[in-house]
Amino acid sequence: MAPAKVYKNYIGGEWVESRTGKTFENLNPADNRDVVGIFQASGKEDVDDAVAAAKTAFEKWRLVPAPKRAEIIFRAGEILTERKEDYARDMTREMGKVLKETRGDVQEAIDTAYFMAGEGRRLFGATVPSELPNKFAMALRVPIGVVGMIAPWNFPMAIPSWKIFPALVCGDTCVIKPAEDTPLSTINLVRALIDAGLPKGVVNIVTGFGPEAGSPIVNHPDVRAISFTGSSEVGRIIGEAAARTFKPCSLEMGGKNAIIVLDDANIDLAVDGAVWGAFGTTGQRCTAASRMVVQKGAYDEFVSKFAQQAKSLKVGAGLDEASDMGPQINAQQIETTTKYVEIGKSEGAKVLAGGNRLNKGDQAHGWFFEPTIFGDGHAKMRIAQEEIFGPVATVIPVKSVDEAVEIANGTMYGLSSAIYTRDINKAFRAIRDIDAGITYINAPTIGAEVHLPFGGVKATGNGHREGGLGAIDFYCQWKSVYVDYSDKLQRAQIDTGE
Numbered sequence: 001m002a003p004a005k006v007y008k009n010y011i012g013g014e015w016v017e018s019r020t021g022k023t024f025e026n027l028n029p030a031d032n033r034d035v036v037g038i039f040q041a042s043g044k045e046d047v048d049d050a051v052a053a054a055k056t057a058f059e060k061w062r063l064v065p066a067p068k069r070a071e072i073i074f075r076a077g078e079i080l081t082e083r084k085e086d087y088a089r090d091m092t093r094e095m096g097k098v099l100k101e102t103r104g105d106v107q108e109a110i111d112t113a114y115f116m117a118g119e120g121r122r123l124f125g126a127t128v129p130s131e132l133p134n135k136f137a138m139a140l141r142v143p144i145g146v147v148g149m150i151a152p153w154n155f156p157m158a159i160p161s162w163k164i165f166p167a168l169v170c171g172d173t174c175v176i177k178p179a180e181d182t183p184l185s186t187i188n189l190v191r192a193l194i195d196a197g198l199p200k201g202v203v204n205i206v207t208g209f210g211p212e213a214g215s216p217i218v219n220h221p222d223v224r225a226i227s228f229t230g231s232s233e234v235g236r237i238i239g240e241a242a243a244r245t246f247k248p249c250s251l252e253m254g255g256k257n258a259i260i261v262l263d264d265a266n267i268d269l270a271v272d273g274a275v276w277g278a279f280g281t282t283g284q285r286c287t288a289a290s291r292m293v294v295q296k297g298a299y300d301e302f303v304s305k306f307a308q309q310a311k312s313l314k315v316g317a318g319l320d321e322a323s324d325m326g327p328q329i330n331a332q333q334i335e336t337t338t339k340y341v342e343i344g345k346s347e348g349a350k351v352l353a354g355g356n357r358l359n360k361g362d363q364a365h366g367w368f369f370e371p372t373i374f375g376d377g378h379a380k381m382r383i384a385q386e387e388i389f390g391p392v393a394t395v396i397p398v399k400s401v402d403e404a405v406e407i408a409n410g411t412m413y414g415l416s417s418a419i420y421t422r423d424i425n426k427a428f429r430a431i432r433d434i435d436a437g438i439t440y441i442n443a444p445t446i447g448a449e450v451h452l453p454f455g456g457v458k459a460t461g462n463g464h465r466e467g468g469l470g471a472i473d474f475y476c477q478w479k480s481v482y483v484d485y486s487d488k489l490q491r492a493q494i495d496t497g498e
């Protein structure tokens with residue numbers, strides 16, 4: 001086998017080695033003998049260099065007209081379209097999910113590029129009447145400065161694109177630290193931007209681990225805002241650190257998303273949705289459906305069809321087009337899944353499908369786990385409360401729509417939710433009463449589109465949104481401008497004309 005390629009940090013428009021002199025291996029989760037690449041294990045000094053480069057670049061970038069900034073993003077979208085297959089294959093190799101999903105991940109970056117490119121000719125502010133005569137008032141969106149970005153591994157190109165593209169169109173520059181398991185896809189994304197003509201220093205990448213390479217970004221005084229996607233535990237650390245220096249901080253974190261299935265639902269449709277929601281991305285989405293809350297009249301049919309379909313999924317390497325579900329990302333995630341399956345059994349839930357690690361034959365060097373379903377679940381069980389981030393779903397029987405909504409709302413999280421019903425009244429009731437950032441009707445909890453706000457409530461987020469309008473609100477700040485052309489001193493609230 002050829003020696004693994006060495007990838008460098010991207011700082012000030014140059015590919016550079018880390019000043020720590022340290023590197024780490026990025027392994028294929030389907031076969032950990034396959035080294036995807038050697039990456040820089042960066043530290044504070046690298047972050048200092050990257051922030052300095054971003055700060056210098058900001059002075060010019062903020063003055064580039066937004067439609068021109070947007071043209072670069074548009075071209076990056078075109079380049080990503082040309083390279084979609086190659087980048088999807090790189091992503092499957094480093095992250096594990098099946099090719100049709102990594103193609104979707106690249107597509108999400110392309111969609112985001114096109115949406116944000118259009119935003120270059122909008123970035124709408126507001127012009128409003130002044131309360132005083134001969135005075136003009138408006139609110140403009142202006143850039144923030146250097147934004148620090150910390151990304152997870154489950155959407156290795158889509159999530160960085162949700163952060164980088166809106167920041168760029170708003171006129172910000174950035175330093176991004178990809179997750180240690182998936183740095184290559186961020187590098188590929190940024191390569192598209194470089195080839196599209198991005199000026200030096202506007203986007204900088206430092207690869208490495210959270211405490212060493214992520215924390216210095218959060219704490220750097222010249223970083224003016226932070227965008228983080230990852231676990232609620234790390235989000236709390238980052239939110240607290242950002243608060244100390246008054247940085248705006250967008251946190252997108254965990255979920256324990258429920259699909260409600262009512263008696264009147266199209267059960268086959270609900271089962272298809274449950275399988276995709278629970279086992280897409282091997283259950284490693286923050287929007288994964290990990291709880292199926294099923295009304296008693298539909299319960300038996302639902303669980304038997306759900307278990308049957310889960311058992312028929314082909315688990316295998318994502319690069320094999322025949323695979324339905326790829327491996328988990330790493331040893332730690334497999335351990336977590338294994339632990340929760342034991343917890344579920346000890347809590348009295350019944351294994352209806354799966355429950356085991358797959359590590360025989362071809363799969364001995366990967367992190368494979370069977371699609372796993374627990375039946376007879378109870379809302380208060382740990383498997384129904386805690387985020388597992390693996391291919392494990394718990395089915396909970398309920399009597400009524402009221403009870404179902406109460407259970408859907410009864411966790412610390414509030415990201416996504418779904419209800420299957422043919423009763424329009426109950427659907428609207430769910431839209432109104434489910435305490436989550438996203439609600440799907442007759443579709444699973446996954447499948448967000450890039451132009452709608454994405455995010456959640458409670459331990460899922462701190463009030464910001466990614467995607468479309470939500471992102472523009474985060475990456476710009478407001479400047480209110482008053483132009484007085486009366487040629488005399490006018491005093492708001494005092495010169496009332498009385």
Ligand code: ADP
Nearest residue numbers: 150151152178179209210211214215230231234
């Ligand atoms: P996951 O469980 O999805 O891996 P994490 O929250 O552990 O999510 O990681 C998400 C991102 O946060 C990764 O890029 C990781 O390196 C980074 N990270 C982890 N710990 C810290 C920290 N203390 N400070 C800054 N970033 C961190």
